[in-house]
Every structure is written in C-alpha cells, then in structure tokens.
Amino acid sequence: xxxxxxxxxxxxxxxxxxxxxxxxxxxxxxxxxxxxxxxxxxxxxxxxxxxxxxxxxxxxxxxxxxxxxxxxxxxxxxxxxxxxxxxxxxxxxxxxxxxxxxxxxxxxxxxxxxxxxxxxxxxxxxxxxxxxxxxxxxxxxxxxxxxxxxxxxxxxxxxxxxxxxxxxxxxxxxxxxxxxxxxxxxxxxxxxxxxxxxxxxxxxxxxxxxxxxxxxxxxxxxxxxxxxxxxxxxxxxxxxxxxxxxxxxxxxxxxxxxxxxxxxxxxxxxxxxxxxxxxxxxxxxxxxxxxxxxxxxxxxxxxxxxxxxxxxxxxxxxxxxxxxxxxxxx
Amino acid sequence: xxxxxxxxxxxxxxxxxxxxxxxxxxxxxxxxxxxxxxxxxxxxxxxxxxxxxxxxxxxxxxxxxxxxxxxxxxxxxxxxxxxxxxxxxxxxxxxxxxxxxxxxxxxxxxxxxxxxxxxxxxxxxxxxxxxxxxxxxxxxxxxxxxxxxxxxxxxxxxxxxxxxxxxxxxxxxxxxxxxxxxxxxxxxxxxxxxxxxxxxxxxxxxxxxxxxxxxxxxxxxxxxxxxxxxxxxxxxxxxxxxxxxxxxxxxxxxxxxxxxxxxxxxxxxxxxxxxxxxxxxxxxxxxxxxxxxxxxxxxxxxxxxxxxxxxxxxxxxxxxxxxxxxxxxxxxxxxxxxxxxxxxxxxxxxxxxxxxxxxxxxxxxxxxxxxxxxxxxxxxxxxxxxxxxxxxxxxxxxxxxxxxxxxxxxxxxxxxxxxxxxxxxxxxxxxxxxxxxxxxxxxxxxxxxxxxxxxxxxxxxxxxxxxxxxxxxxxxxxxxxxxxxxxxxxxxxxxxxxxxxxxxxxxxxxxxxxxxxxxxxx
Numbered sequence: 001x002x003x004x005x006x007x008x009x010x011x012x013x014x015x016x017x018x019x020x021x022x023x024x025x026x027x028x029x030x031x032x033x034x035x036x037x038x039x040x041x042x043x044x045x046x047x048x049x050x051x052x053x054x055x056x057x058x059x060x061x062x063x064x065x066x067x068x069x070x071x072x073x074x075x076x077x078x079x080x081x082x083x084x085x086x087x088x089x090x091x092x093x094x095x096x097x098x099x100x101x102x103x104x105x106x107x108x109x110x111x112x113x114x115x116x117x118x119x120x121x122x123x124x125x126x127x128x129x130x131x132x133x134x135x136x137x138x139x140x141x142x143x144x145x146x147x148x149x150x151x152x153x154x155x156x157x158x159x160x161x162x163x164x165x166x167x168x169x170x171x172x173x174x175x176x177x178x179x180x181x182x183x184x185x186x187x188x189x190x191x192x193x194x195x196x197x198x199x200x201x202x203x204x205x206x207x208x209x210x211x212x213x214x215x216x217x218x219x220x221x222x223x224x225x226x227x228x229x230x231x232x233x234x235x236x237x238x239x240x241x242x243x244x245x246x247x248x249x250x251x252x253x254x255x256x257x258x259x260x261x262x263x264x265x266x267x268x269x270x271x272x273x274x275x276x277x278x279x280x281x282x283x284x285x286x287x288x289x290x291x292x293x294x295x296x297x298x299x300x301x302x303x304x305x306x307x308x309x310x311x312x313x314x315x316x317x318x319x320x321x322x323x324x325x326x327x328x329x330x
Numbered sequence: 331x332x333x334x335x336x337x338x339x340x341x342x343x344x345x346x347x348x349x350x351x352x353x354x355x356x357x358x359x360x361x362x363x364x365x366x367x368x369x370x371x372x373x374x375x376x377x378x379x380x381x382x383x384x385x386x387x388x389x390x391x392x393x394x395x396x397x398x399x400x401x402x403x404x405x406x407x408x409x410x411x412x413x414x415x416x417x418x419x420x421x422x423x424x425x426x427x428x429x430x431x432x433x434x435x436x437x438x439x440x441x442x443x444x445x446x447x448x449x450x451x452x453x454x455x456x457x458x459x460x461x462x463x464x465x466x467x468x469x470x471x472x473x474x475x476x477x478x479x480x481x482x483x484x485x486x487x488x489x490x491x492x493x494x495x496x497x498x499x500x501x502x503x504x505x506x507x508x509x510x511x512x513x514x515x516x517x518x519x520x521x522x523x524x525x526x527x528x529x530x531x532x533x534x535x536x537x538x539x540x541x542x543x544x545x546x547x548x549x550x551x552x553x554x555x556x557x558x559x560x561x562x563x564x565x566x567x568x569x570x571x572x573x574x575x576x577x578x579x580x581x582x583x584x585x586x587x588x589x590x591x592x593x594x595x596x597x598x599x600x601x602x603x604x605x606x607x608x609x610x611x612x613x614x615x616x617x618x619x620x621x622x623x624x625x626x627x628x629x630x631x632x633x634x635x636x637x638x639x640x641x642x643x644x645x646x647x648x649x650x651x652x653x654x655x656x657x658x659x660x661x662x663x664x665x666x667x668x669x670x671x672x673x674x675x676x677x678x679x680x681x682x683x684x685x686x687x688x689x690x691x692x693x694x695x696x697x698x699x700x701x702x703x704x705x706x707x708x709x710x711x712x713x714x715x716x717x718x719x720x721x722x723x724x725x726x727x728x729x730x731x732x733x734x735x736x737x738x739x740x741x742x743x744x745x746x747x748x749x750x751x752x753x754x755x756x757x758x759x760x761x762x763x764x765x766x767x768x769x770x771x772x773x774x775x776x777x778x779x780x781x782x783x784x785x786x787x788x789x790x791x792x793x794x795x796x797x798x799x800x801x802x803x804x805x806x807x808x809x810x811x812x813x814x815x816x817x818x819x820x821x822x823x824x825x826x827x828x829x830x831x832x833x834x835x836x837x838x839x840x841x842x843x844x845x846x847x848x849x850x851x852x
Contacts, residue, residue, distance in 0.1 A: 047377070047663075048377040048664060048667065049377070049663050049664050049666065049667030049668075050667075053667065054667060054671060057381070057384065057671065058671070073381075075377075076742075078528070078529060078531070078532050079528040079529065079531040079532060080531065082528050082531070083528055083529065083742075086528070114528070114531065116528075159791055162788075162789050167517070167518050168519040190788060190789060190790075190791045191788060192475070192785050192788040192789050193517045193518040193519065193784070193785070193788065194517060195515070195516070195517040195781070198600075198656065198657075199600070202471060202600055202654075202656055203474070205471055205654075206470075206471030206473070206474070207471075207472070208472075208474040208789070220675070221654075221655035221676065221677030221678075221679070221680075222654065222655065222656075222677060222678070223679070224679065225471070225654075225678060298673040299670055299671065299673055300670075300675065
C-alpha cells in the first residue's frame, strides 16, 4: 500500500510544510476564530452543467449568506471524479476548499477499480441531499409491461431481450444481483454497454435496447418516453412515485445509486474541528432556508438535510457494499 | 408541422422582449473571438460565459448563449482559412480548400464563401427545425449503434479524398489516429494505453492533440517565410472581394443543400457533435463534383460544403436539445444547464407546454444568423489583417495563445503537454511524408467507430445478420456503396476518355512527326 514515488514524497512534505507553517503562524483556535477570512473554493469534479455543478451554483448564494464570504466554483472534471477528488485532497486542510461531488458511487469506484491514490475514509461527508436509485425501464411503446415479464422471458431465453447499462457502475451491480436472485444465467445475456447514464437513457427511450438499467433521476425529463419497470430503492421514491419497487417483484440485495452533496477532507475534520463545525452549521442553515428550498426545488435539485453523521453512514455503507460486490463490477 | 397560434405568440415574445436583442451582437462577438483562437472550442467558450448568464433574465440569457453558439460556429473557420489551423474540430474540413485558396491570394473570397455558407445554412437549418422539430426528435431516438457505425465508416471515407503520395503511409497514419482515438476507458469499461496516467482515462483530449499535430507542421513551414502569403500583391484585405465571395456562394445551391442535410441529420444525433458532419459533407461534395481533382487545391465548393454542414448542424443539435432534453454535443449540454438554471427543463413536456417559447428561441436563432452576416464581415475584415503582419510576430503569438487555450480548459498542465507531444509527432509525420490529416481524422472518429461497433456486436449477440433488422443502417450503407460505385464508374469512364484522348493526341503527334520527317527522307 505505502509505495511512495519521489513526487508523492515531495508533495506530502511540501503540503506538510505549508500546513505546519500555517499552524505555527496561527494556532488552531485562532484560525477558527477568523474563519472564513477570504473566498472559499467549491471543487466540483465534473464539467460545467452537470448535476453537481448545477447543485453548487444554485446553492452557493445561500451558503455565502451563512459563511459571509464569496464561494468560487472550481470545475475539475475527468477520470470519473478521480482528478477532482485528488485535487481537493491536495489542497491545504484549512477549510478553504469544499467538495460538491457524487460521493457514491464515484469515490468507491475510483478506489476499487482505478487504484485512485486515496482511501474511502479520506473524505468526510457534510450532507448528501441528493439520492438517486437504479431504475429498470423500457421504451414507453415497448412490448414489455412489468419486471416480472422481463424475468420470465430471460429465464426461458437469456438472449430474448437486450439490456443497456453502464459498466462498472452501481446500476451494473444491481442488474447482476437482480438476475442472480432470479436465477438467470448472466453470461448469456445480450448486454450493451454505454459510457454514461445519458447515452444509456437515450437508448432505452429510443428502444435501441429492450430494458435499460440507469439512474432514475435523469429519466425525469424523458418521463413520457419510458415505462418504469422497477426502481432499486427500499421505500417509495418521492420524485418518481409511479415506479414500482424492486422488492415487489424480486427479493434481492441492491446498492444505492448515487449520493450527491457536500464533503470535505477527513484531515480537515480531524485537525480543524472548529472550522469543520462552522462549515457544517452553515450548510445546515442554508439547507433549511425556505428560500433555498424553494429555489432549488424549481430546478429539481435536492436540499434535504441529513447531517454529517447520517450522510457519512450512508456513504460508508454504500462503499462497503460496493467493496463486497466489487467482483460483479469488473 | 408548424402551430400557427403558437408561432404568433412566439413573435409576441420576440417583440415584447426587445431588450434581450441587445445581447445578440455581444454574444456573436464573444463566440467569434473565442472560437477563432486555436485551442478554445465552442463548448469552452460557452462554459466560460455560462455563469455570467445566471444574472440575466431567462430569455436574455438564452439569446446571449445561443448567440455565442452561432458566432462560434463560424469563428473557427477564420484561422482555418488564413493559417491552416482550425479554430475548433468542426472547422477541420474548411482548411483543405480554404487555406489553399488563401495561398493563391484568394483569402478574402474564401472567408466570404465560408461566412455566407455558414449563415445561409444556419438559417436553413433553423427554418427546417421550425417545421419538423417533433418528428425529427423521434427519428433521432431511433438511430441505434449500427446506424452510427455506418455514419462513422462514412466519415472514414474522407481519407480516400485527402490524397497523399503514398497510399500505404496514408493508411498507416489513419490506423495510428484510430489507435490514438481509442486510448482510455472504452464503453465496456476496459482501459487501454493510458500509461497509468489518470488524465488519459477519458482519452486523449482531441483539441490540443489536433492543434499540436496541425499547428506544429504548419507553423514550422510558415517560419521560413516572411509573411503568411508570399506574394506581396495578394496580401491586401478587400471588402469588395469578401462580398464577391459572399455573393459567389449563391452559385452553388446544390452544395449548400447537400451540406445542410448532412449537417442537420448528423448534428441532431446525440453524442456525435459537429466535428463529423463537415468531414462527411466535404467528402461527399468532392466525390460527386465533376472537378474533384481541383479539391484541396483551392476549390470554393470545398469551403462551402464544410461550412454549410457545421452551421446547419447547430439547428439539428438544438432540435434534439429542445425536443428531448438530450445534448447533441458539448455546447448544447451547456445550453441545457442554462435552461435548468432558469428553472426550465427542456424535453417532451417543455415542447408541449411551452411551444411559443420554443418557437421564439428558434426564431431568435434565425435573427442571429442574419446579424452574423454583418458582424461576420466586420470580423473577417479585421482578422484578415493578420496577413499583413510578419510571421516572426504572428507565430510566437499563436503558439502562446494556443498553449494558453489548451491550459484554460481544466487549468491542468495536461492540455499543453498533449499539445507539445502531438506537435513533435506532427513534425515527425511531416518529415517522413505521412499525411497528418489522416491521423486527425482517426483521432476524431476512432472512439466513435470502436464504441458503435462494440455496441452493435453486443446488441446482435455477434450475429451479422442483425443488420437486416435495421433498415436505417442498410439504407446508409446502400447510399454509401451506390455513391462509391457511381464515382468509380465515373472515374473509369473519365479515365477511358482521357486514355482515348491521349491516344488520339499521340496519333496526331506521330502523324505530324511523320509528315515532317517523310520529306527529309526523300
């Protein structure tokens, strides 16, 4: 695990020196007392226009009110959030860098499948308001009506229906788990892979594939073009009430699709607990601000306040489940 | 078809929000300037101005952003024509004949042709969009991997018309390009050729790679000259000649129409973007032209074909975005974000409930295209003055700007490093007479070829007869083969005619020689 290149050593020691000099110049309590004294960067590991980008842009006016300093969005897209996440961890742990990211599934995925140079525990959640779930859907004009029908057909002939899914994703794991539970031979299925949720949704809506397994939220603008067959959630999803729960058809384990929201480095939480508290309090107040709730709702963005403990638990549970089923993802 | 009452309401929206019209000219200028800088793409230009539009009201924001989009659609052709360096991938095909024209001292005309083709076909694209937005959207969703693979193959056919001294080196260069295009994680989740670098997981960034390949060779060859055009008399900037080019575009309605149709359809397909339409339109125009031998040597039809596909592609892309909420390319993804930031979610329900707004947006785009005519003439008049500057000042400036442009995308050194590596590769390819443009085509199309082929394979379960279930794909292949066959037939006839002519000429020569020599014998 601990093989450092010379560059890593340089980075760590340089970062260490920077932090150390900061600490020498200003004791922790004093730093917290003056925090925040300059603009704060919000690191979004996606390109402009994605969900996290929109969430951060819509939310920061309200967060600025609480923190009393301007927030600046820094988009660092690439390598399934790995570039942005690494960038965020390389910033000094002084509270002037906050992440707005899709913690699940991307942080576990980059760690498990891409050998990302960080650990799941290196990130601490503040609040993960947006939760997305895998939705199995078909084109609205398609012949398949229910998920039970899908299982029946595939049991008789695994090649009878084509399946669209993004490889190495929570959706893929859910698909394999469901078919395993139903006793379908997954190796014979006609699985068509898409490099993103968007293309997989288009293929489903356009009947390119018979059944698509994709994050459900993105289907909302295309709602009239698809028929939901099963949503991989434990309870009824308030933004897609007409989607039948997977539990109604099949008893299977599943992974939560996406958990998106606000996070910081664990280093900050441990070394600067006062600053961490200030950030948590500000996000909580902004999330509960009725104006923020109204503004974000209009853009179909989530503001639900779960808090750092519940969010962190959800994140770690998801990561543990992903690790458990990592072989399904490869 | 068009909904008349909604159309009237749309006119109402247009004229009641006259204030938003003020954003057209600034938007166009921003788009023109950014896209004329090599290394900054349309997507980037829009990403830069997106946060600004948050502070405008909805219609103004959309007018501003779509104006940037319209301006950027043309701006890339300015450096393509003047310096053989495309401002963005969508103006790659413009370099083939545009630069050749400017080397002949016809840069004014070439820019005029490009501008007029761009605005005319932009308007045509939007008018068509106004009529068929809903049916078009449904057709687009039905286009599957097999059809897309056919389109990608069609794009590859361009290689045949690029022309190089050695066929083997051309093929090798194309293969290298395709291999480079497939670096990164593919659609099935396999990672190839990343050298362990996380930045390469998403593949080689096409814009810095393209600029590196093309600009390096171009700048090195320019460095030996004093000015971009050597003949002193040709370096003039003439409004009269620009207008002559504009007017001349109207002489080629067939080229404009073909380019527009190809552009609209390809632009409307999600995920393809405008960088392929121009290649196909150019290749098709060259193949069907009677004077195909003069393509690449400064034939205005080449410029018109490429530009018409780029401009009309914008309309197609906009159709998919409005009707389905699906981005056709990077630029429309930004537009969707802008809509959502103003609490509007494009898609089927948006088109049903807010038809007047949809029409108003389309109408405004038509207005923008008309305004672009005037703004564009001014822009190319100013930009052409680069011809009068010594290369020793121009070249370092371009290199610095291009490097900054590639750095600006993510603020990472990855962009400039890609630029540098590909500049070296471009130099080596040129040195050993491998066609650089074949590598570029490979990079632009390699990813799409692989992805769509793989998906077709997955979907069919490996059964090649699956293509028979896809009439669309069969039609594309059929059109492609018929057009190829007809070209081959035409070429054969032409060759025969030429051979016969040469034979007749030789006979005449021999006869005259015989006539001259016979008397001396006696």
